[in-house]
Amino acid sequence: MDAELAQLVTTAAGTLVASMADDGWQVAKQAVLARWRREQPQEVARLDSYLDRTRAVLLAAEEQDRSTVLTEQISEWQVRLREMLADPAAERALRGVFQDAESAVSFGAPTHFGSGDVHQAGRDITVTRHGNGGPGPKN
Numbered sequence: 001m002d003a004e005l006a007q008l009v010t011t012a013a014g015t016l017v018a019s020m021a022d023d024g025w026q027v028a029k030q031a032v033l034a035r036w037r038r039e040q041p042q043e044v045a046r047l048d049s050y051l052d053r054t055r056a057v058l059l060a061a062e063e064q065d066r067s068t069v070l071t072e073q074i075s076e077w078q079v080r081l082r083e084m085l086a087d088p089a090a091e092r093a094l095r096g097v098f099q100d101a102e103s104a105v106s107f108g109a110p111t112h113f114g115s116g117d118v119h120q121a122g123r124d125i126t127v128t129r130h131g132n133g134g135p136g137p138k139n
Helices: 003-020 025-039 041-060 063-084 088-102
Strands: 110-113 116-119
Touching: 003 025, 003 041, 003 063, 003 088, 025 041, 025 088, 041 063, 063 088
Parallel strands: none
Antiparallel strands: 110 116
């Protein structure tokens, strides 16, 4: 796997899993499944099942375990995506999901999961926390 594809897998796994704990998950899930349906329709049912199981695991995690569970699920999705990308249609689908999302998603914006935030960025990102525990100064 070349470096660009490895970065895509890493970013995709982190973004996908972090979005599962977010309020907008159903919209994101349908976007992923729609793209997969166009590129690799025979894999949609399996992918849908994987997505549902991962979300159930995340939502069932105890508050103190959420960070660990999130990290574990991201690692599992990296493996799963690498396996799926053996088929060029899956690579097109994955790239397509991110192309579709570029106009709809603000990468670098925090996704809240439990008591922590997950920041996803395609490049460098700086996060500054102020004394109130939240990002940036309050006006």
